[in-house]
Amino acid sequence: MMSIMSNRRNKNRIILIATCCSCLLSLTFSYRWLRGHSQDTAPAQVALNSGLELKSFSWTNSSEVTKMNEDDNTKTNSSSTEQLRPNWRIAFDCSAYDIMCVSAKRFKYARYPFNFQEDRNNVNLSWKTSLSSDILNNDVKLQYESLTDTFLSLNEYPLVVSKDAYEKCLIQALKNSYDTQLDTILQSLGRHSLDLIAFTISDYDYAHDMIHDVFQMSRELLEFRDSFFMVALDVETVELACRYGYPIVAPPAILQRDENSADSRMNSDNKNNMNATTEGVKSPSLHDRVQLTKFLVSRDLVRRRINYLFYEMDIWWIQSSPLSFLMAKGDRARWEKVDIFVSAHQDRPYLSNIGVYLVFANNKTEEFFSMCYQLLAKQPKTFDQFVFQEVWELSVSTGVAIDNNDTTTDPYSFNQHPRLWKPKPPATPSLKNPLEYAFLWDSNFIAAQEFPIVTEDTLAIHPLSSAPLSNPHGKKMIAKELGAWYGFHSPTTEFAAGYYRRSGTQNRRYLMLDSKTLGAYSMIQAAGTKWGYWHDVRSLQWTLAILVVFARQMSRILVLPKLVMDRHAMFLWTGLDLKSIASLVEVRETNFFHNAKSLAESDTDIDKMAARTALVFVEDQFKMFGIPAGSVPSEPNIERYQFQHNSTPMDLWYQFLTLTPGYNDTELLLVYPEFVTTVANKVFLRPAVPPSALVTQIYDVAQHHLRFCLVENNVWKRFDSMGPASSVKSSDDCYGKGELLPQLRRRLPDS
Numbered sequence: 226m227m228s229i230m231s232n233r234r235n236k237n238r239i240i241l242i243a244t245c246c247s248c249l250l251s252l253t254f255s256y257r258w259l260r261g262h263s264q265d266t267a268p269a270q271v272a273l274n275s276g277l278e279l280k281s282f283s284w285t286n287s288s289e290v291t292k293m294n295e296d297d298n299t300k301t302n303s304s305s306t307e308q309l310r311p312n313w314r315i316a317f318d319c320s321a322y323d324i325m326c327v328s329a330k331r332f333k334y335a336r337y338p339f340n341f342q343e344d345r346n347n348v349n350l351s352w353k354t355s356l357s358s359d360i361l362n363n364d365v366k367l368q369y370e371s372l373t374d375t376f377l378s379l380n381e382y383p384l385v386v387s388k389d390a391y392e393k394c395l396i397q398a399l400k401n402s403y404d405t406q407l408d409t410i411l412q413s414l415g416r417h418s419l420d421l422i423a424f425t426i427s428d429y430d431y432a433h434d435m436i437h438d439v440f441q442m443s444r445e446l447l448e449f450r451d452s453f454f455m456v457a458l459d460v461e462t463v464e465l466a467c468r469y470g471y472p473i474v475a476p477p478a479i480l481q482r483d484e485n486s487a488d489s490r491m492n493s494d495n496k497n498n499m500n501a502t503t504e505g506v507k508s509p510s511l512h513d514r515v516q517l518t519k520f521l522v523s524r525d526l527v528r529r530r531i532n533y534l535f536y537e538m539d540i541w542w543i544q545s546s547p548l549s550f551l552m553a554k555g556d557r558a559r560w561e562k563v564d565i566f567v568s569a570h571q572d573r574p575y576l577s578n579i580g581v582y583l584v585f586a587n588n589k590t591e592e593f594f595s596m597c598y599q600l601l602a603k604q605p606k607t608f609d610q611f612v613f614q615e616v617w618e619l620s621v622s623t624g625v626a627i628d629n630n631d632t633t634t635d636p637y638s639f640n641q642h643p644r645l646w647k648p649k650p651p652a653t654p655s656l657k658n659p660l661e662y663a664f665l666w667d668s669n670f671i672a673a674q675e676f677p678i679v680t681e682d683t684l685a686i687h688p689l690s691s692a693p694l695s696n697p698h699g700k701k702m703i704a705k706e707l708g709a710w711y712g713f714h715s716p717t718t719e720f721a722a723g724y725y726r727r728s729g730t731q732n733r734r735y736l737m738l739d740s741k742t743l744g745a746y747s748m749i750q751a752a753g754t755k756w757g758y759w760h761d762v763r764s765l766q767w768t769l770a771i772l773v774v775f776a777r778q779m780s781r782i783l784v785l786p787k788l789v790m791d792r793h794a795m796f797l798w799t800g801l802d803l804k805s806i807a808s809l810v811e812v813r814e815t816n817f818f819h820n821a822k823s824l825a826e827s828d829t830d831i832d833k834m835a836a837r838t839a840l841v842f843v844e845d846q847f848k849m850f851g852i853p854a855g856s857v858p859s860e861p862n863i864e865r866y867q868f869q870h871n872s873t874p875m876d877l878w879y880q881f882l883t884l885t886p887g888y889n890d891t892e893l894l895l896v897y898p899e900f901v902t903t904v905a906n907k908v909f910l911r912p913a914v915p916p917s918a919l920v921t922q923i924y925d926v927a928q929h930h931l932r933f934c935l936v937e938n939n940v941w942k943r944f945d946s947m948g949p950a951s952s953v954k955s956s957d958d959c960y961g962k963g964e965l966l967p968q969l970r971r972r973l974p975d976s
Contacts (some may be wrong), residue, residue, distance in 0.1 A: 235672040239874070250279060268768040308859040309335040311832060313895050316737065316744030320819045321706065321787040321794050321950040327743070337741040338861055339487045339839050339850040339897075343647055369793075386470040394467035397462070398475040406474045413472065415451040421583075422452040423534040424526075426518055429461035430697045431538040436462075438724075439538060440471055446545050446711070447534075450713050456522055458514045476521060478514040514695055516609035518603055519579075524594035527586040536581045539700045540671070541709040542685040563662040568615075568687070571678060572669035578686045581671050589658040593620060596654060606647035606691060615639055630887035675954040679707060691956045699958030702798055706950075707815040712822060725822040736781040738772060739837050739895035747789040748941065762940045766966060767901040769801065769874070771875075771925035774919070775896060777810045779883060788813045793949035800943045802963025805932035836888045840878045847874035847900065853887025864891050874900075876917050932963025940966070 310318070312334045319326030327334070385391070397406060412423055423443055426434070436455070443453040454472040457463045457477055466473035518607050526533050536542075542735070566583040570576050591615060601612050622637040639650045669680045673687035688703040690696045704710045714723030722732040740751055746768065748760055776783040788795040796815050803812060817823050824831070836854040840847060849866040856862045866881075868874050882888045883897075916924070936942040947957055 228273065230814050231845060236928075240550065287921035295341040301547065302445045308857075311746050311835075311837075311858045311861075312741075313334055313335055313737075313739060313835065316784075316787075316832070317818045320816045321796060322816075324794060324949070330401070333860065338837070338852060338863060339841075373845045379839075385468050390470060391467050394470070394473070395464070398457070398463045398467065398473055402476050403475070403526075406528075407522075408479045410454050410472050410474055411529065411531065414454065417449055417452050419532075419952070421449075421532045422449065423449045423532055423536070424456060424522065425536055426456040426458060426515065426522070426537055427462055427538045428458040428514075429465070432457075432462040432465055434540060435701075436469070438711045439596045441713050442711040444541060448540050448545075449534075456518055458518065459758055463476070465865070472753045474522075476514075478518055493512050499851050507822050514911040516605070517598070519609060520594055520598040520612075523584065523759040524598050525592045525659050527584060527594060530586040532585050534581075534583050536685075537687075539697070539704075540580055540685050540687050541711060543679070544684045545707050547659040555595070563664050564660045565593070565663050566666055566671055567613075567663070568671035569668040571668045571672050577610070577614050577665060578615060578671065578673040578687065579610050580673055581685070583702055587848065589620075589660050590655060592658045593660060598823045600651060602887040603647055603651060607645065610693075611642070611645050611898075613644075617660075617663060619653065620656055623656045623665055632672065644655070677703070677707065677709075677953070679709070685709075690954070696955040696958055698803070699955030701956055702796070702814060702960075703953070703955050704802055706796065706816045706953075708816065708820045708822075710814075725820070732893070733892045734779070734781045735784055735893045736772065736776040736779065737784040737818075737893060737895055738768070738786040739897040740786070741840065742789055742795070744788070745787045745789045745794065748944070749791055763968070764901045765940070766927050766931060767923075769931055770923045772896065772900075773810050773926050773930075774923050775882075776881065778879075778919075779889075780920075781894065782813055784813045784817050785815045787950070788944055790915055790945055792945075795944050795947055796950055796953055796962045798959060799947045799953060799957045800934050801958055802932040802934065802942055802961065804961045805930050805963055806926075809926070809930065833890065835893040835895055836889065837895045837897075838878070840874060840883060849878055851881075851888065853885075855887060873917060874920050875923070931963070932962050932965055934959040 249758075285916075310332050314332070315327065315334060318332055360700050386394075397409065400905070411422070416422060417579070426437060427439075432455075438454065439455070443449040444451075447453075454474060455462070455466060455663075456474045456476055457466065457479065458476075462477075463473055463475050463479075487894050523535060553893070563588065564585055567577045567579060568581040570578050584594075596616050597609075597612055601607065601615070604612070619639075621639045636653065636655070639646065639653045643650050667682065669678075669682045670678070670684050671687055672678055672685070673689060675689050677686040677688055679686060686704060686707060686709045688700040692702065698750075710724070712724035712726070714726035722728075727733045737744075738746055740746060745767065748765065750759070772783055775781070785797045788797055788800075815825075836852060838849065840849050840853040847868045849864075850869070851864040851866075852861045853864070861973055868877055882894065888894065933940045935942050936946050943959075946954060
């Protein structure tokens with residue numbers, strides 16, 4: 226017993242000694258840390274000792290102090306002067322899909338530099354109280370100019386062909402027979418190194434902003450340099466292809482058409498060129514044109530013994546040389562025996578997806594596609610993919626029976642899925658030449674589902690929709706947000722103006738929302754009032770209207786902000802109808818800057834490309850904050866203005882940004898109209914003087930252009946019902962489905 230008590234006393238002494246040593250070390254460490262910062266000013270010491278915030282210091286300095294504490298507490302050897310990234314870089318570093326980007330601490334970010342509530346009471350700050358008379362007196366006259374279908378005013382696309390070449394192309398496509406066109410195109414095409422050609426089919430909904438992308442992607446990424454052509458599903462696509470000299474075929478389905486079906490967006494000259502050759506019987510529906518044309522051209526190519534790769538326009542390839550990759554997998558001799566390769570559904574790997582298939586021409590594939598075409602012609606309302614799958618099953622089962630000399634096995638019957646045939650299952654035919662090798666690719670090779678998951682083996686994505694042949698714009702947005710959008714680039718490098726690759730101060734001009742929260746528009750933060758932005762749809766409406774007008778009049782491309790909701794981050798385009806602003810401004814997706822393709826090849830210091838600005842309303846006065854481009858992120862040059870002319874704060878702000886070096890000439894302008902939560906009514910609805918042209922245009926965009934998709938007549942409920950960004954699918958796109966919000970309480974008087 227004595228031994229046990231002695232051991233306990235010794236153990237207690239050890240614990241007491243350890244505790245005392247720990248306290249002494251802690252005091253010594255704190256003393257040395259404070260001595261190491263003795264060069265700080267007295268207010269800093271008082272603040273550290275009292276726990277008060279460093280109100281008289283910039284947020285960057287506060288962030289550095291925070292980092293010093295973190296580094297000391299974790300006993301790291303990193304430099305205490307390490308520069309933190311400005312918080313707007315979160316939009317570059319973190320996609321909308323990533324909710325752990327900041328917590329993972331891959332990078333560390335400074336706090337938002339404009340501290341509105343702190344700075345308004347800080348007597349030590351110097352505020353500039355006037356702007357130049359030129360800015361005050363220069364009223365900006367704004368006019369909307371409709372952009373062309375392909376945004377030619379901002380993008381440098383290939384030159385159009387000569388008038389003679391254009392007219393020759395139209396005549397060949399719209400006067401010659403389909404077979405003549407196909408033979409002419411095939412004679413002009415080269416062959417891929419694997420003795421292949423490639424083709425796609427497209428209507429104008431895809432072609433108007435993708436025709437350059439798909440031809441360039443096929444040429445540069447897939448190595449079909451001169452061996453790719455397009456089959457048009459409407460005359461608009463024929464005209465567009467002829468305008469730029471792309472090889473195009475018009476199938477029988479569009480050679481007879483309703484006079485009002487397809488040329489509403491062409492100029493009068495182009496309409497006149499085609500009307501003489503296309504008047505006649507009403508054309509088949511888009512559904513019928515797509516399905517019949519796909520099998521028709523597939524059949525006619527194998528009849529001509531042409532090997533080919535087919536892929537639809539909603540296939541976006543992301544890896545180079547996919548054919549070489551596929552052919553190299555496994556035994557090469559085995560691949561050379563395959564009749565058809567076809568992609569599978571990513572979430573149902575046992576079912577074919579005919580968005581992509583690779584076909585080798587022989588008697589077997591000719592019979593296969595002939596049967597597909599004949600069945601679909603007799604059952605036009607049946608889904609073409611189902612027809613393909615049924616003929617596939619019939620062919621494979623027939624081939625197995627023949628190989629095994631099995632005469633007892635019942636043949637595959639089309640009656641197994643009677644409700645999928647429209648109107649009813651046809652008689653099951655017999656095949657003389659069943660497929661010998663029909664192969665489904667690994668389901669990850671072509672990520673085909675509503676929520677494509679890109680893996681290390683993924684060659685392309687194929688965003689699907691809840692209904693066939695629907696939501697083309699939504700599929701494009703999914704491809705863009707996933708970084709799979711190819712993005713046409715002009716052939717020159719000195720003056721590049723494509724989707725991603727752009728050069729020069731004329732072309733690399735972007736505008737993006739600046740904010741305190743994740744580089745996003747947060748609908749759950751307070752700002753200036755009790756409620757702030759919390760579920761406030763009007764604040765969102767005014768903010769977007771300002772961004773659209775600023776981007777339009779500054780000739781900048783608007784990068785969509787992501788939304789931060791109660792439980793998730795969300796894409797703005799799920800609730801904002803982008804069609805409602807398509808004629809006003811060019812737009813980029815939320816994850817645009819997260820995609821490395823958006824950065825210029827010469828970018829060495831991204832932080833110096835951007836200028837930041839905010840307009841706020843504090844103490845019944847408008848104030849402007851700004852950091853011009855070129856500022857060192859760790860020591861930003863914060864400019865502060867308080868406006869004496871409160872009746873025109875928007876005009877002063879806009880004109881300052883358009884006339885001041887460091888703001889008007891920067892690649893990226895980050896704008897934060899923070900005031901909208903507090904004084905939108907004062908600025909837009911009850912102005913002291915007749916509104917300026919700028920304010921009138923902002924009001925017009927907010928009230929007469931911006932359209933939103935609603936749930937229970939509420940925009941916020943629409944966004945909240947979507948779920949996180951990772952659950953967004955193409956059918957969630959609001960494009961063309963939006964409504965104007967109810968009018969505000971009063972209209973502005975005419976200026």
